[in-house]
Amino acid sequence: MRAKTEIRRQAILDAAAEVFQETGFERATMAAICERLGYSKATLYNYFASKEELFSAVVFEATEAEFQSTLEALDASFTDITLALEKFGRGLLTLLYSPQVQAMRRLIVSEASRSELGQKCYELGPVRNEAATAVFLQQAMDAGHLRQADAHIAALHLRGLLEAEWLDRFLFQTLGPVADAQINDTVQRAVAAFLAAYGPMPQ
Structure with missing residues (x-):
C-alpha cells in the first residue's frame, strides 16, 4: 500500500510540474492537474492541502x-x-x-x-x-x-x-x-x- 501511495504522489508531482511550467503558477489550477492525472480533487487534496504546498x-x-x-x-x-x-x-x-x-x-x-x-x-x-x-x-x-x-x-x-x-x-x-x-x-x-x-x- 505504501508503494502505491508513493507512486501516486510521484505522479501528482510530475503532472503538477508540467502544468506549472506550461501555464505558470498563477494560472495553474488544481482542477487542471486533476484533469491531467485523471484523479479526483479529493485524491489530490489528500496528498497536498493547497496549490502552494504542491508547488x-x-x-x-x-x-x-x-x-x-x-x-x-x-x-x-x-x-x-x-x-x-x-x-x-x-x-x-x-x-x-x-x-x-x-x-x-x-x-x-x-x-x-x-x-x-x-x-x-x-x-x-x-x-x-x-x-x-x-x-x-x-x-x-x-x-x-x-x-x-x-x-x-x-x-x-x-x-x-x-x-x-x-x-x-x-x-x-x-x-x-x-x-x-x-x-x-x-x-x-x-x-x-x-x-x-x-x-x-x-x-
Missing part, C-alpha cells in the same frame, strides 16, 4: 537529488582547496543551469512578490546551500587552506562569482543550453577569483 513540493522534488549530490562535493577531507572548490562549483552550476531547474527558478522569481512562495523556495534552496557552504569554508579556514573571514559572507561571494557570468542572461531569458565545457571554464575563473580574495595569507 513547494514540486520545487523540492526538482532540486533535492542534485542538491544532495552537490553537498557531497563539500568534502572536509580534501587536500587541495582549488580542486575541492572546483568540484563544488561544477556541481552547483550543473544543478542551477539545468533546463529543469532554470524553469523552476523562473517560476519562483515570477511569483515571489505575490505570495510566500519566494520565501519558502529561498529557504529550500539558497539558504541550505549557503549554510552548508559556510560550514565547509569555515573548515577550510580552520585548516589554513583559506584566510580567516566571515564564512557566511565568503559563501555568498563564492556563489556570486560562480553565477556572475550567467546570471543576467538567465534573468533576461537569453541564456541557451550550457555545455559542460562552459561550466568547467566558468568554474575555474570563479574559483581563481575567490582564492585571490580568500586564499591563505603569505607567510
